[in-house]
Amino acid sequence: MKNRMKISTLAATALLATTTSVSAGEVEVLHWWTSGGEAASVNYLKDKLSDAGVSWTDFAVAGGGGENAMTVLKSRAISGNPPTAAQIKGPSIQEWGDLGFLADIDGVAQANDWDNLLPSVVSDVMKHNGKYVAAPVNVHRVNWMWSNPEVFRYAGATIPTTWDDFMVQAKKLQSAGFIALAHGGQAWQDATLFEAVVLGVGGADYYNSAFVNPVDLDVLNSDTTVEVFETFGKLRQFVDANSPGRDWNVATSMVIEGKAGMQIMGDWAKGEFKVAGKNVGTDFICTAAPGTSGAHTFNIDSFAFFKQSDAASSEAQNIMAAEILGTDFQTVFNLNKGSIPARLGVSRAEFDSCAHDSMDAFVAASASGSLVPSFAHGMAVSSAVSGAIYDSVTNFFNSDQSAQEGADQLVASVSSAL
Numbered sequence: 001m002k003n004r005m006k007i008s009t010l011a012a013t014a015l016l017a018t019t020t021s022v023s024a025g026e027v028e029v030l031h032w033w034t035s036g037g038e039a040a041s042v043n044y045l046k047d048k049l050s051d052a053g054v055s056w057t058d059f060a061v062a063g064g065g066g067e068n069a070m071t072v073l074k075s076r077a078i079s080g081n082p083p084t085a086a087q088i089k090g091p092s093i094q095e096w097g098d099l100g101f102l103a104d105i106d107g108v109a110q111a112n113d114w115d116n117l118l119p120s121v122v123s124d125v126m127k128h129n130g131k132y133v134a135a136p137v138n139v140h141r142v143n144w145m146w147s148n149p150e151v152f153r154y155a156g157a158t159i160p161t162t163w164d165d166f167m168v169q170a171k172k173l174q175s176a177g178f179i180a181l182a183h184g185g186q187a188w189q190d191a192t193l194f195e196a197v198v199l200g201v202g203g204a205d206y207y208n209s210a211f212v213n214p215v216d217l218d219v220l221n222s223d224t225t226v227e228v229f230e231t232f233g234k235l236r237q238f239v240d241a242n243s244p245g246r247d248w249n250v251a252t253s254m255v256i257e258g259k260a261g262m263q264i265m266g267d268w269a270k271g272e273f274k275v276a277g278k279n280v281g282t283d284f285i286c287t288a289a290p291g292t293s294g295a296h297t298f299n300i301d302s303f304a305f306f307k308q309s310d311a312a313s314s315e316a317q318n319i320m321a322a323e324i325l326g327t328d329f330q331t332v333f334n335l336n337k338g339s340i341p342a343r344l345g346v347s348r349a350e351f352d353s354c355a356h357d358s359m360d361a362f363v364a365a366s367a368s369g370s371l372v373p374s375f376a377h378g379m380a381v382s383s384a385v386s387g388a389i390y391d392s393v394t395n396f397f398n399s400d401q402s403a404q405e406g407a408d409q410l411v412a413s414v415s416s417a418l
């Protein structure tokens with residue numbers, strides 16, 4: 001009975017085909033949310049859909065940042081067998097839309113007034129040719145640093161807010177026997193760390209000109225980029241020898257367990273602290289990555305919908321899209337995920353101080369021009385340009401290239417990908 005009532009409420013608000021049946025179809029959903037916090041989040045979506053009569057076929061492809069998932073998605077789509085929905089974000093939504101793969105969910109979006117529920121920085125990305133083809137689940141802030149206060153106390157160090165001070169405090173942590181910077185040597189994690197340095201050293205104007213479409217090659221090919229690589233290169237010494245290939249959530253657990261002092265990572269890391277039963281303030285501290293307080297590097301997760309040949313699957317997509325924008329979903333999902341709601345009008349009461357900081361920084365940064373899209377997480381440039389950035393950044397971080405060589409290589413590879 002409960003299910004039926006939910007279904008009919010949805011049908012009224014979301015222009016769904018009328019149905020009183022408990023089974024409203026099924027969705028196969030591709031995602032890469034396999035860590036503890038991520039799995040708790042995606043399970044909630046699964047439960048919400050189940051309550052609405054939609055069954056879930058899980059298509060999880062492990063690998064933080066989603067590179068593996070995107071490779072698998074391409075092969076499924078090319079062979080004519082795409083899933084019902086896939087975690088696709090940023091400019092990639094346009095790339096999939098241009099190829100003709102995406103279904104339009106504009107009926108649900110219009111019936112539920114998405115244009116007024118979503119900030120335009122979010123809704124613009126969800127549309128292809130003016131019609132909604134994707135539904136946003138959250139806004140992650142990427143420029144965060146996660147610290148273990150006990151480790152800092154033990155080492156007599158203080159949490160740094162500038163890159164210069166970072167080098168000083170990280171040395172203190174090392175001298176006291178800790179790993180200063182928990183890091184996983186994977187290209188996307190190297191790019192996430194690099195992105196924080198770009199913003200902290202270069203500032204938002206430089207970031208927007210050099211790393212956001214349309215890329216200004218003159219700005220990229222400047223002394224500021226060399227300075228960025230100088231700071232980035234200094235971080236090599238603070239990462240332990242076992243970092244190559246390490247998953248991001250394993251790096252987070254090093255901070256949780258007090259083996260390492262800090263991790264620079266988006267707020268999906270908070271989901272891991274939560275799953276481990278840790279509390280902000282006492283067990284872990286969230287501060288903006290050095291030099292970036294007040295700025296907000298955003299990463300919006302969304303599900304894009306693939307064209308279907310049968311009406312039941314399209315209806316299941318509509319139900320999924322409507323559920324995703326609900327206040328209940330946006331609250332619980334984001335409490336688990338570490339992010340903040342993508343839609344407006346959700347109470348902030350249940351969220352913690354890190355989430356409040358992210359919400360406040362999002363608004364303030366938007367007014368001051370320091371709200372920037374994450375290039376490490378597919379928000380800022382085409383997949384070709386982001387691939388070029390990944391390659392040169394990871395190559396630099398794992399070699400002894402000089403800052404000038406790193407900058408030259410980055411400029412060369414980005415210009416050949418434009």
Ligand code: GAL
Pocket residue numbers: 032033038063064065066140248268299300301377
């Ligand atoms: C990001 C994604 C986040 C988080 C992270 C690590 O690209 O947007 O939701 O899951 O990867 O897997």
